[in-house]
Amino acid sequence: MSDAVPLAKPRLAWIKRDGWYLMHGDVIFAMVKASHADVTHVHDWTGLLELRMPKSFADAARHLRSQFIAAGFDVDDVPEEITGGEG
Amino acid sequence: MSDLWRFFECANPSCESKQLDGAGVVLQIRMPVSLGHRVLFRCPVCSDPMQPDGEVLATESGHLPGRTSGELNNPPRPRLTWRHYDGGPPARLMLGQLEVGHVWASTGWVARDHTSPTHEARYGSGSLRATVTDLRQRFLAAGFDVDDATDPIVAGFRHET
Numbered sequence: 086m087s088d089a090v091p092l093a094k095p096r097l098a099w100i101k102r103d104g105w106y107l108m109h110g111d112v113i114f115a116m117v118k119a120s121h122a123d124v125t126h127v128h129d130w131t132g133l134l135e136l137r138m139p140k141s142f143a144d145a146a147r148h149l150r151s152q153f154i155a156a157g158f159d160v161d162d163v164p165e166e167i168t169g170g171e172g
Numbered sequence: 173m174s175d176l177w178r179f180f181e182c183a184n185p186s187c188e189s190k191q192l193d194g195a196g197v198v199l200q201i202r203m204p205v206s207l208g209h210r211v212l213f214r215c216p217v218c219s220d221p222m223q224p225d226g227e228v229l230a231t232e233s234g235h236l237p238g239r240t241s242g243e244l245n246n247p248p249r250p251r252l253t254w255r256h257y258d259g260g261p262p263a264r265l266m267l268g269q270l271e272v273g274h275v276w277a278s279t280g281w282v283a284r285d286h287t288s289p290t291h292e293a294r295y296g297s298g299s300l301r302a303t304v305t306d307l308r309q310r311f312l313a314a315g316f317d318v319d320d321a322t323d324p325i326v327a328g329f330r331h332e333t
Contacts, residue, residue: 095250095315110287112272131268157250159315 094159105146105167107153107160115153117146117167143168184220252311254321263325265307265318273307275300275325283307287314301326 097107097114104118104126115129125145129152146163153160215221252272255264265273273285281303285291291310304325308318 093315109272110285111289112270112287114267114270131270157317 094157097153097158097160099146099161099164099167101164101166105164107149109158115149117142117149182215182218182220184215184218187215187218187220249315249317251317251319253319254325263304263321265311267316273311275303275307283310285310 095109097109100106100108104116106113107115114131115127118126118128119142125142127145127149129149143163146167150160150163250267252265252267255266255271257264257276263275264271265275272287273283275284276282277300281298281300282292283303283306285307301322304322308320308322311318
């Protein structure tokens with residue numbers, strides 16, 4: 086049997102819960118969550134990787150998005166609700 | 173293959189992350205013990221190398237590409253690999269450390285795509301090979317690059333079927 090030819094890269098969407106989650110269908114791939122002070126936690130379950138980042142929540146979300154884009158995913162733009170309209 | 177936790181810290185004393193609470197960025201990652209690629213992690217804040225720097229660490233083919241400084245290959249599609257269940261034969265379909273699907277024996281062969289919980293197909297009259305192939309094809313069609321480990325999987329189950 087020949088392999089199926091993909092029409093597009095796997096797509097990750099931002100879903101808001103107690104933080105913002107990057108999901109493919111019903112599976113959580115990663116999460117950005119604000120903590121105390123200006124610390125943002127980034128958790129990537131695909132690599133069991135955790136980061137404490139002094140970056141803003143929006144910067145952390147953009148960082149996570151760029152990581153998954155580099156890994157070959159098609160990742161939705163960071164929602165305006167995260168960026169606050171800063172782009 | 174056993175794993176261990178390793179911790180990396182930003183080596184740049186001027187890194188903005190050090191201004192936060194003195195701790196700076198801490199990267200925590202679980203890696204297999206056996207040696208593989210040379211991996212260099214860079215601080216997500218200042219891009220300087222993180223410590224321990226230059227250490228030869230282990231990765232495996234399922235490690236998410238793009239996670240490092242680029243010393244690993246960067247295939248165009250995310251790669252899924254097959255992994256054994258703990259204490260048992262295959263098969264878990266993994267993206268790095270995350271299971272996205274599995275094949276298991278129930279009353280028949282079961283293929284589950286976790287990204288779509290409504291998809292659980294039971295193949296009471298089908299073969300293991302067909303079930304593994306079905307799951308692989310689903311993820312190939314979704315745009316993943318999926319290892320074709322059908323033969324090892326079937327062999328792993330051989331004594332139980």
